[in-house]
Amino acid sequence: MSEIAPAEIPQGSNEPVDEGPVWARRTSALWVRYTSSSPIVIAALAVFLGLVFGAIIIATTTPAVLDAWRSIFHHWSGLPVAIKVTFDNVGSAYRAIFTGSVVDPQGFWHSLTTGKGWPNTLTPISETFTYATPLVIVSIGVGIAFQTGLFNIGANGQAVIGGIAGAAVGSMLHLPTILHLPLTLLGGIAGGMLCGALPGVLKAYTGAHEVIVTLMFNYVTYAFLLYAVLSTPFQQPGQSNDIGRTMDPSAILAPLFGTKSGLRVSYGVFVAAAVVVFAWWLLDRSSMGFDFRVTGANPAAARASGINGRRVIVVVFLISGGLAGLAGLVQVASTTHYIDGGFLIGNAGIGFTAITVALLGRNRPMGIVWASLLFAALGVGGRNMQASTGIPLDLATVIQSAIVLFVATPVLVKEIFRLRAAPTATVQLATKGWGS
């Protein structure tokens, strides 16, 4: 082999980074460095792709847009009009989402210059926060379970039970605020914990798969909800409908800016903030959270390191369920103040949205905050879009789903944007498979 002189070896280079002027090379290197492996960039691009996907849906389903394109079959001169109509429709839909969920710039300018109409101007952002608050809490609960390698599909049912328990404490006891509100919050947590403990114990001691148990448990809770709102102690007195008692003013989470402002955003945001801090401490700073993460990442190593796997499962389900229950209570205590038979059913099922929110937020507390705000904004703004442009609210759900799809397939996103993987980058999945 030694007879092969190095000079004979064909030299070639296919490193694109080495080409082009210095500035281009630098930018390209920076681009690669900051984009290739950062999950935040992937999430942001997934959101962007979701919006693009939504735009395509709007363009291909809105009758006005389709009519404009159909006209170019009669004469090609209709093309510029068709393009304009397309962009107008997409633009007005997204503008409606934005002004309906964040702020209307015109109204904002008006309020700023005249000092009037602030409540109206702030209503959209207030609504977004109102919807995001319980979503943050329940999603963090789901995210903590995910980080431990556990699927809590039953967060919605836990939130329902938490809501019922909290609303019961809030409506059937009569105490001063300083006692009543904490007791109500604890009632919500306790209800969710109770509901989460059962799947946890079953998983830890019998091996029953938590996905099946928690999923099925949701239906049990819905049945209990209907029973509760129609049964004597909890049903609204003098009502025959499926409505529960109204909570005492001493037990509710009052609006931040007073009842007169009409803004619904409540003191619940502080509860959510406390949960975020708690989750950050738990996952990043506590030795218990360290055990959780070790268990989630490698159960065999967890066992060899002396971590009691059964205890971890039960404790995680208590925490996850407790947070879900708290979220359900916050939902009631900051909006309707009573529970009805449709509580958290169907589209309102924040416990199910939480699964996708946790995924989008990569199970990290702050990531979940951003993801919740985004999902809440799409939901709230979508309603405004439906009202002002006639495009159905379901589009918001389509966009949410598309975003989750893109987040779940980082390889696809990287391919679309031609992001190169860093040498040591490994695909990190936010969740694990069912196998464990």
Place this chain on the structure above:
Amino acid sequence: MQLELRGITKRFGSFTANDQISLKVEPGQIHSLLGENGAGKSTLMNVLFGLLRPDEGEILIDGVVTPINDSGEAVRRGIGMVHQHFMLVPVFTVAENVVLGFEPKKSFDRIDYRAATEDIRRLSQEFHLEVDPDAVIENLPVGLQQRVEILKALSHDAELLILDEPTAVLTPQEIDALMDIMRSLAAAGKSILFITHKLKEVKAIADVITVIRHGQVVGTAEPSASESELASLMVGRDVQLTVTKSTYDPGDEVLEVRDLVVLDDRGLVAVNGVSFDVRAGEVLALAGVQGNGQTELVEALVGMRPVVSGSITLKGRDITHLSPRDALDAGLGHIPEDRQRDGLVLSMSVADNLVLNTPRRAPFARRGTRNLAAVKENAQRLVREFDIRTTSIEAPASSLSGGNQQKVIVARELSRNIEFLVASQPTRGLDVGSIEYVHRQFIEHRNRGNGSLIVSSELDEVLALGDRIAVMFEGRISGIVDPTTSREDIGLLMAGHTTEVAGV
């Protein structure tokens, strides 16, 4: 088939895994590719098998430049690969696995099992690869499964066989059988590219040895070269292959095991009434062919497997039925057999892995809150003291080479002030440099007056480390001998003969 690689270069980002590698394999030749873990052997083979595209260089088959773009093309060109981890379907028979993807067909698209079976019989006879075509893979021992992989490659008319670390999973007897197969294949004119980091095997079988280090060819050697010459080529410095120990001066008994009975996962008796003592300042090496109860014995010692009967006593304290946590806290250190499964969390940082089983202990935590400064300080100190090669203490453990991953575990256990070390296959799959390092750490631990039980299926390791050697066979200790005993006698004990018969 004559195969030539010319100037193969493969980069991953800024890291060059293969740098201008050239080598030539002649027909009927056994060509050994020797290198440490992470030297770039597997990358080169993946390039050759079409799984990776080289950035530079070319592959010549019988003197003709032949680009290989995917593994299907490699197979068509007559290149067969036997991976370190077998690619077999466990519930299928040998015949089904061999024809998988290339099934001979009868009418109505039915698989012609008779033709498949006949084909395998013929190949088996031709190359002396005895295996029952109707046996189900999961019932076969590892050595036979490997034969099926080789048969599979041969059934595709492979002229060049790539064997990637084929001996890593085999018992000594199976290794001998594999060597015979390799010789008969070479005699039949097949070329073999044999990838390994084990010096003894290279010397035993290779016609030509190419040594690579850091992705470059650093030299070629004849099989007559001494082991220490090869080792120093591999690691780039002189390596001490024997361990220097201070004189054997055992103290009191530290660990006493009495009549221990432990079951395996299937509920069968794996450890059948084992008794032994280990004293302070002593290494008891536990030899034996794998699967004779060593794994279950170790798991029982560290609390990971329930003890049916018998007792374990550590410094006078009964630790028979402790949980893993309590066993760790009682002063047992454990270096698990499967380091990636039981010893590390690969996705977590080196720093976190260094406190994996002491996250709650001072100074790493106070009242449930972790002290990350102490964790970091601990990591920096251990990375320095134990020479763990990592880009950062925050890097995930998965980014480390196998040897450095093991150093993380060794550092964690030995820095924990343990009374007794239990190490299982501590140097399996490690390169010579890391082996030397790990052995030195064990001996220092012993010289400080601590007891150790070191389980290994490598006889060299057992002989180098052990102050006394216990041999395990079918769940029992067939004998405890001193390290001057000949290899042959220990071999007899490993085969189940008792000390009287073995004459020691």
